[in-house]
Amino acid sequence: MKGYYGVILEVDLTQGKVEKKELPEEDALKFVGGRGLGTKIVWDHLKKPYIDPLSPENPLIFAAGPFSGYPFPSASRVTVVTKSPMTSPVKPPAKTASTIGYSNMGGFFGPAIRFAGYDAIVITGRASSPVYLVIDGDKVDIRDAGRIWSKKASELEELLPLELKGEGFETCYIGPAGENLVRYAAIIHTVGRAAGRAGVGCVMGSKRLKAIAVRGKKLPPVANHKEYLKILEELRKKFASSPSTARWRRYGTAYALLSSSDRGTQAVKNYREGTFLEIDRIGGVAAEEELWVRDTACYACPLGCKKIGVVRTGRYAGTIAEGPEYETGTMLGANLLVSNLDGLMREIADVDDYGLDQISTGNVIGFLMEAYDKGLIDKAFLDGIDLRWGDVEAVLSMIKKIAYREGVGDIAADGLNPLVEKIGEKTAEFAIQVKGHPLAAWNVHTRLTQGLCYATANRGACHLNGHSARSQDFNAFIDSTGICRFASGIYSREGISKALSAITGEAWTIEDCRKTGERIFNLEKCFNYREGFRREDDEIPERFFTEPLTIGPRKGAVIKRDQFKELLDKYYRERGWDVKTTKPSPAKLRALGLDFIIKGLGD
Amino acid sequence: MEEREGLFVPEFLAKNSLSRREFVKSALIGSGTLAFGGFLVKAEEKQGTGGEKPRYSLVIVDYNKCTGCRTCEAVCSQANERVIIDGEELLGLGNPAEARVKVVSYNFPPVDVPNRCLECPDAPCIEACPVSPDPNTGRKALYRDEKTLAIKNDPERCIGCGNCARACEQKRVGIIKQDKKTGRPTTLCTLCEGDPQCVRYCPYDALTHFTGDGRHFALSPDKIAKRLAELWYYSGNREVGR
Numbered sequence: 145m146k147g148y149y150g151v152i153l154e155v156d157l158t159q160g161k162v163e164k165k166e167l168p169e170e171d172a173l174k175f176v177g178g179r180g181l182g183t184k185i186v187w188d189h190l191k192k193p194y195i196d197p198l199s200p201e202n203p204l205i206f207a208a209g210p211f212s213g214y215p216f217p218s219a220s221r222v223t224v225v226t227k228s229p230m231t232s233p234v235k236p237p238a239k240t241a242s243t244i245g246y247s248n249m250g251g252f253f254g255p256a257i258r259f260a261g262y263d264a265i266v267i268t269g270r271a272s273s274p275v276y277l278v279i280d281g282d283k284v285d286i287r288d289a290g291r292i293w294s295k296k297a298s299e300l301e302e303l304l305p306l307e308l309k310g311e312g313f314e315t316c317y318i319g320p321a322g323e324n325l326v327r328y329a330a331i332i333h334t335v336g337r338a339a340g341r342a343g344v345g346c347v348m349g350s351k352r353l354k355a356i357a358v359r360g361k362k363l364p365p366v367a368n369h370k371e372y373l374k375i376l377e378e379l380r381k382k383f384a385s386s387p388s389t390a391r392w393r394r395y396g397t398a399y400a401l402l403s404s405s406d407r408g409t410q411a412v413k414n415y416r417e418g419t420f421l422e423i424d425r426i427g428g429v430a431a432e433e434e435l436w437v438r439d440t441a442c443y444a445c446p447l448g449c450k451k452i453g454v455v456r457t458g459r460y461a462g463t464i465a466e467g468p469e470y471e472t473g474t475m476l477g478a479n480l481l482v483s484n485l486d487g488l489m490r491e492i493a494d495v496d497d498y499g500l501d502q503i504s505t506g507n508v509i510g511f512l513m514e515a516y517d518k519g520l521i522d523k524a525f526l527d528g529i530d531l532r533w534g535d536v537e538a539v540l541s542m543i544k545k546i547a548y549r550e551g552v553g554d555i556a557a558d559g560l561n562p563l564v565e566k567i568g569e570k571t572a573e574f575a576i577q578v579k580g581h582p583l584a585a586w587n588v589h590t591r592l593t594q595g596l597c598y599a600t601a602n603r604g605a606c607h608l609n610g611h612s613a614r615s616q617d618f619n620a621f622i623d624s625t626g627i628c629r630f631a632s633g634i635y636s637r638e639g640i641s642k643a644l645s646a647i648t649g650e651a652w653t654i655e656d657c658r659k660t661g662e663r664i665f666n667l668e669k670c671f672n673y674r675e676g677f678r679r680e681d682d683e684i685p686e687r688f689f690t691e692p693l694t695i696g697p698r699k700g701a702v703i704k705r706d707q708f709k710e711l712l713d714k715y716y717r718e719r720g721w722d723v724k725t726t727k728p729s730p731a732k733l734r735a736l737g738l739d740f741i742i743k744g745l746g747d
Numbered sequence: 748m749e750e751r752e753g754l755f756v757p758e759f760l761a762k763n764s765l766s767r768r769e770f771v772k773s774a775l776i777g778s779g780t781l782a783f784g785g786f787l788v789k790a791e792e793k794q795g796t797g798g799e800k801p802r803y804s805l806v807i808v809d810y811n812k813c814t815g816c817r818t819c820e821a822v823c824s825q826a827n828e829r830v831i832i833d834g835e836e837l838l839g840l841g842n843p844a845e846a847r848v849k850v851v852s853y854n855f856p857p858v859d860v861p862n863r864c865l866e867c868p869d870a871p872c873i874e875a876c877p878v879s880p881d882p883n884t885g886r887k888a889l890y891r892d893e894k895t896l897a898i899k900n901d902p903e904r905c906i907g908c909g910n911c912a913r914a915c916e917q918k919r920v921g922i923i924k925q926d927k928k929t930g931r932p933t934t935l936c937t938l939c940e941g942d943p944q945c946v947r948y949c950p951y952d953a954l955t956h957f958t959g960d961g962r963h964f965a966l967s968p969d970k971i972a973k974r975l976a977e978l979w980y981y982s983g984n985r986e987v988g989r
Contacts, residue, residue, distance in 0.1 A: 215821030215841040217950075252817075252852075259844065301855040311851075334854040361844035369832050369840075373825075376841075380948065437979045437988035439951075440857055441816035446950035448814040452857050454980045464856045464980050 158269030182225025209626025218631030222254030245342030260360030319499020336466030367649025408698030419696025475506025487536030621661030815859030
C-alpha cells in the first residue's frame with residue numbers, strides 16, 4: 145500500500161539489537177497508524193495479561209500516521225502507546241493489571257520518524273545502564289547516556305546538540321521524573337511539547353532510555369499524486385480562511401480558560417467548583433497582555449496555537465514557558481486556586497523541565513491541597529510544606545518533591561490511589577480519577593456526557609475520548625492518522641477520508657473511518673477487559689453526583705446517578721457490549737474484523 | 748562575518764500591525780538603519796528617486812510572525828523538486844530534505860530562524876567560483892540571473908569544487924551545501940522564477956519578497972537567534988514580540 149514504508153524499527157535495549165521489521169499491510173489498513181497501529185503492536189507483543197508495565201517486556205511504541213511527514217496542515221501528531229503504569233482495576237486479578245496507555249504529541253518528532261524511513265519505532269527491553277538512541281535514517285545507534293542522565297528538559301536542549309553533532313535531529317526525552325519512575329512522567333519534545341498522559345515517560349524511564357534522536361531525508365510516495373496536490377491546495381486555502389484558524393492563533397487553547405469558567409465546566413479547587421472567580425487574572429487575555437512573546441506551530445501547521453511567554457518582572461522574572469494553555473492553566477492554576485499568572489508560568493515551566501504530566505501533577509497536588517485543607521493530613525505529612533490553596537511556592541516545592549520522589553513526593557509520585565491508601569479511605573471521594581488515571585481540566589457537574597467521556601476512556605480518565613460512542617470512534621481514528629484534533633474540524637470527515645484515499649490508494653469512505661475507529665476502540669477495550677477491567681471500573685468520582693457547584697452561573701449543578709447509569713447502559717448497548725460486564729460480544733468483534741482477540745478474552 | 752555591531756536596531760520588530768506593504772515601505776524609507784530578515788539594510792538616499800535598476804532580490808523574514816512551522820520548506824521542495832508522473836511535470840511531494848530554505852530551530856528559549864540564500868549583492872560565492880567567465884555572457888559557473896536576480900549555478904560548467912559553499916559558510920549564512928556526489932551547490936534559492944512559493948504559502952505572512960537596492964550584512968542563524976532571544980526573552984522590554 146502506498147503512503148507507508150511498511151517498515152517498523154524495533155530496538156531491543158536488553159540485547160542492544162536493532163531490527164527492521166515488516167509492517168503487515170493488513171495492519172496498516174485495519175489500524176492505520178498512531179494510536180490504532182500502536183495498540184495493535186502492543187497486543188501482538190503482550191500475549192498474556194498482567195505483564196508488569198515497568199518490565200522489559202512492555203513495548204514502548206512511537207507510531208506516526210499515514211499523514212505524518214507530508215505537508216498536510218496540522219498533521220504532525222505521533223502517538224506513544226504502551227501498557228499503562230498508572231491504572232488498575234477496582235478488583236485487580238493481579239497487582240500488575242493495567243490498561244492500555246496512549247498519549248499523543250505534536251511538533252516535529254512524528255514527521256522525523258517518517259523522514260528516517262519508518263512508520264513506527266518499537267522499544268523493548270531494558271538497558272543495563274542509561275542510554276539514548278540515535279536514528280539517523282538507516283543508521284541506528286544505542287549510545288551511553290552518562291553525560292545527559294539526570295538532566296532537565298531545558299538543559300537537554302543545550303546538551304543534546306553537542307552530543308549529536310549534526311543538524312536536523314528531532315529529539316524527545318524524559319526528565320528526572322521519568323528517570324525516577326514517577327508514574328505520571330511525560331515524554332518531552334522541544335521543552336514545551338509532551339506526550340504527557342498515561343505514564344509513557346515512566347515506561348521510558350524503566351527502559352533506562354533517556355532520549356531518542358531521529359532524522360532522515362525520505363518520504364514515501366503517495367498513490368495518487370495529482371489528487372494529493374489538489375487536496376493540499378484546497379486544504380491550505382480552507383485553513384487560511386477558516387475563522388477557527390484566527391481563534392487558535394490569537395489565544396490557542398487559552399481562550400477556553402475564560403469561557404469554560406463562565407460555563408461552569410472548569411476544574412476548580414480539585415473539581416469542587418466549575419468556575420474560578422479569579423480566572424481573568426490567568427486567562428488568555430491577561431497572558432496575551434502580560435507574557436506572550438511569540439507563537440509557535442507544529443510541522444506544517446497554520447494554527448500556531450502555542451504561545452511562548454516570558455515573565456519580565458518580579459519574583460519569577462526570567463521564566464520562559466509555553467502557556468498557559470487551557471489544560472496547564474486550569475490544572476496548575478484554577479484547580480489549585482492559583483491566580484498569580486507569573487507563578488503559574490513558573491509552575492508550568494518546572495513541570496515541563498522535570499518531565500512531568502501537567503494534568504496529573506495538577507490533579508494530584510489538588511488532591512493533597514484538599515486533604516490538607518480538610519485536616520486529613522498535616523504539615524508533617526507534607527515534609528513541612530504549607531500546602532494551602534493558591535500558594536505558588538508550596539506548589540513549586542511539591543512539584544520538585546514529586547519529580548525527585550523526595551519524602552511525601554515518593555508516595556505522591558505513585559498517584560492518587562496509593563495516596564488514598566496511605567491517608568485513608570475517606571479521601572477516596574475526592575481522588576478525582578477513573579481507573580487510576582487523573583481527570584483533566586474539564587469538570588463534570590454540568591454535563592452528563594462529560595462523565596461518560598471520562599468513564600469510558602480506555603486509558604483511564606481522558607478528556608479527549610469523546611462524548612458519545614460515535615465521536616469516540618472518530619476520535620480514535622483521527623488519533624491514528626497523525627492529524628491534530630484542533631484541526632480535524634477544518635478538514636471535515638469527508639476531507640480526511642479523501643486525503644487518506646489519495647495517500648494510500650485505498651478508497652476510504654467516512655463510514656470506513658468511523659468503523660476503523662470503532663475497531664481500534666474495541667481493540668483497546670479488549671486489552672483492558674483481558675486485564676480485568678469491568679463495568680465497575682467505568683465509574684466517575686462521587687463528587688459529581690453529591691456535591692453541587694456552590695458558585696458561578698451553574699451554581700447548584702450536579703449530575704444524577706440514575707441518569708448516568710442509564711446513559712452508560714445505552715452506551716454499552718450501542719457498542720454491542722454486555723451491559724453488566726462491558727465485555728464486547730463476539731458478534732461485534734467479528735463484524736469489526738477482530739476475530740483474533742475473541743479467544744483468550746476471559747469471562 | 749560581515750556585520751557591524753550596534754547597527755542592529757530592530758525597530759520594525761515592535762511593529763506587528765504593519766501590513767506587508769507598509770512593512771517594506773517602512774524598512775526602506777525609514778531613516779537610518781533597519782533590520783529585517785537577518786539583514787541590516789541601510790536605506791540609500793537614492794531610494795525612491797526611481798529610474799535605476801534594482802540590484803538584488805531576496806526573501807526577507809519577519810521573525811515576529813515566523814512560528815517555525817516549516818511550511819516554507821515543504822512548498823519550496825514542492826516547487827523546486829518537481830516530479831514527472833505519466834509524462835506530466837507536477838509539483839513534488841514536499842520532502843523538506845530537498846528544500847532550499849531551512850528553518851533552524853532553537854528549542855530553548857524557542858527561536859526559529861528560516862535560513863536561505865540571501866542573494867547577496869556582492870556575492871562572495873560568485874567571487875569564489877574559479878570557473879572563468881564565459882566570453883559571451885560574462886558568467887562564471889555561478890552567476891546572477893539577470894531576470895530574477897537569483898544566484899544560479901550552471902551545472903554544465905560547474906566543476907564541483909565547493910568554493911562557493913565554503914565562501915558562504917565563512918562569510919555569510921552558510922546555506923550553500925555541496926551535493927555529496929557531484930560537489931555542486933544544492934541549496935541556492937531560485938526565487939521560484941520571481942514568485943517565491945514560500946512567500947505565497949507562508950501561513951503567517953512572515954515572508955516577503957523584496958526587490959530593491961541597498962546594502963546588507965548577512966548574519967548566521969546562530970547570531971540572529973542569539974539576538975532574537977536577547978530581545979524577546981531577556982531584554983525585559985514589554986514592547987517586543989507579538
